[in-house]
Amino acid sequence: MDLVGSCRAFVSVSETGSFTAGAAVAGIPQPVASRRIAALERRLGERLFDRSTRRARLTPFGREMLPSAKRLVHLADAMEHDAKRAKLRPLLVAVPETCSTRDLAELGAQAREFEVFLEFRPAPPGERAELVRTHEVRAAITAVPAEDAVWTVPLGLAGIGKPRAHTIHLETLRAGRSGSPRRRVWIQPEDDVPHVRDRVLRVRDAVGLQPAQVAVADSLTSAAASVIGSADLLLCSAAQAHELGLQWRPIGEIRLARGFDVMAGLGEDAGHLRTRLWAEVGRCLGATGNEGDR
Numbered sequence: 215m216d217l218v219g220s221c222r223a224f225v226s227v228s229e230t231g232s233f234t235a236g237a238a239v240a241g242i243p244q245p246v247a248s249r250r251i252a253a254l255e256r257r258l259g260e261r262l263f264d265r266s267t268r269r270a271r272l273t274p275f276g277r278e279m280l281p282s283a284k285r286l287v288h289l290a291d292a293m294e295h296d297a298k299r300a301k302l303r304p305l306l307v308a309v310p311e312t313c314s315t316r317d318l319a320e321l322g323a324q325a326r327e328f329e330v331f332l333e334f335r336p337a338p339p340g341e342r343a344e345l346v347r348t349h350e351v352r353a354a355i356t357a358v359p360a361e362d363a364v365w366t367v368p369l370g371l372a373g374i375g376k377p378r379a380h381t382i383h384l385e386t387l388r389a390g391r392s393g394s395p396r397r398r399v400w401i402q403p404e405d406d407v408p409h410v411r412d413r414v415l416r417v418r419d420a421v422g423l424q425p426a427q428v429a430v431a432d433s434l435t436s437a438a439a440s441v442i443g444s445a446d447l448l449l450c451s452a453a454q455a456h457e458l459g460l461q462w463r464p465i466g467e468i469r470l471a472r473g474f475d476v477m478a479g480l481g482e483d484a485g486h487l488r489t490r491l492w493a494e495v496g497r498c499l500g501a502t503g504n505e506g507d508r
Contacts, residue, residue, distance in 0.1 A: 218290045220254035221283040223247040224262060228280055231269045304333040305483055308342040308354035310474075310499065312404050312434065312454065317498040324494045330486050338403050346477050353478035353487060355495065359409040363473030364488055365501035369410070370470075371399065371447040372455035372462040382447065383466035385421035398446045400437040401430045405449055410470060414449065417467050453500040474499055 219242075227236030227247060237247035255262050262276035272280065305325075309318065313336065322332045335351055342354035360366045371382045387397045399418075401411055411430065418428045431437035438458050441448045448460065451472070455462035478484035487495050495501075 215253045215257060216250065217254075217257075218286060220250040220257075221286045222290075223250040224254055224276075224283050225280070225287050227251065227263070227270050228272055228276065231271070233270050236270065304331045305353065305486070306333045306335060306351045307487070308335045308337045308345045308351045310342075310355060310357075310404050311336040311338065312402075312451075312500070313498045314457075321491065321494045321498050325486070325491055328486070328490050330490075339407050343477050346479060349479065352480070353476055353483045355474050355487075355499070356477045357404070357407045357409075358473045358475045360471040360473040363471075363475055364492070365474040365496045365499050367451045367472040367474070367500045368464070368470070369405065369449055369451060369472060370455075370462050370464040372450050372458070372460035373441055373445065373447045374460060375445070376461045377463050379466075380463065381466040382463045383421075384417055384423060385467070387427060387447075388422055389424070395444075396424060396427050397444075398426070398440075399428045399449055400440055400446060401428065401449050402434045402437045403431070404434070405472065406430045410449075410472065413468060413470060417465075421467065451500045472499070474501070 223236065223240050223242065223246075226240040227233050230236045230239060233248055233251075234244050237244040240247060242250075251262060258275075258279065260275040261273050262279060264271045264273050313334070318334050322334075325332045335345065337345060337354075339357035342351075343356050345351045346354045384399070387399070389396045399414070401414065405411060414428055418425075431440070434454075437448055438460075440446050441460065442458075448455070448458075449470075450458075450460075450462070452462045476484040476487045478487075
């Protein structure tokens with residue numbers, strides 16, 4: 215039997231003195247209220263109401279049991295209230311600093327349709343997983359190799375001038391005999407991870423660039439400033455290049471992509487981001503792919 219539902223009907227009928235009115239207060243049909251009270255009487259082994267009168271009058275046993283029934287109903291109501299509050303507790307997610315405010319706002323709005331309330335903490339790639347481990351956030355969008363990723367973001371090189379070719383080869387950045395300044399490739403903090411940075415450095419060495427021609431910037435802003443003010447190039451996604459007003463091309467010697475996955479203390483939290491909100495998270499990251507990538 216539904217003990218809480220039966221006690222709720224019992225309390226409502228006792229307070230109104232009527233099975234009909236009590237059922238209305240409890241939000242159930244009168245026959246349902248009668249069945250629930252009868253089931254509670256069978257469970258307790260005594261009559262709760264004197265049915266020999268027109269009003270629903272409590273028996274002595276019913277008066278004894280009413281305070282306990284009220285406490286149970288109040289506890290159930292408190293539990294339901296706490297459950298609603300817990301569902302509204304924000305899911306704090308560590309996200310890449312490259313995500314725009316607008317894209318995160320749209321992700322948050324979409325999540326609310328599933329009664330998931332997201333808050334965001336931008337952080338560099340090396341910190342996001344640690345924030346989950348230290349319980350400072352409930353989930354994080356982590357940087358992983360592209361082959362292990364849920365979302366992938368192709369990377370290329372962008373600069374202020376429109377390239378003549380459809381790809382940019384790093385070997386074309388080798389210093390000539392003219393004495394002109396060596397062009398550099400700037401790696402932003404989001405790509406300062408081994409599966410991206412180290413692959414670029416290996417190509418740098420293979421094509422004969424100077425070590426200083428590939429550098430890690432302190433921030434995306436400083437990297438973009440260096441590129442806008444020179445002939446240098448920025449390692450970035452096509453979406454970032456468009457946002458910065460730069461011309462983007464893939465790299466000739468190597469195919470690079472950011473890879474992202476979700477790390478969370480609870481599988482349910484990770485599931486929200488990987489499944490229900492897969493497309494919206496991907497949009498924030500500038501990812502490419504299809505439903506089969508999930």
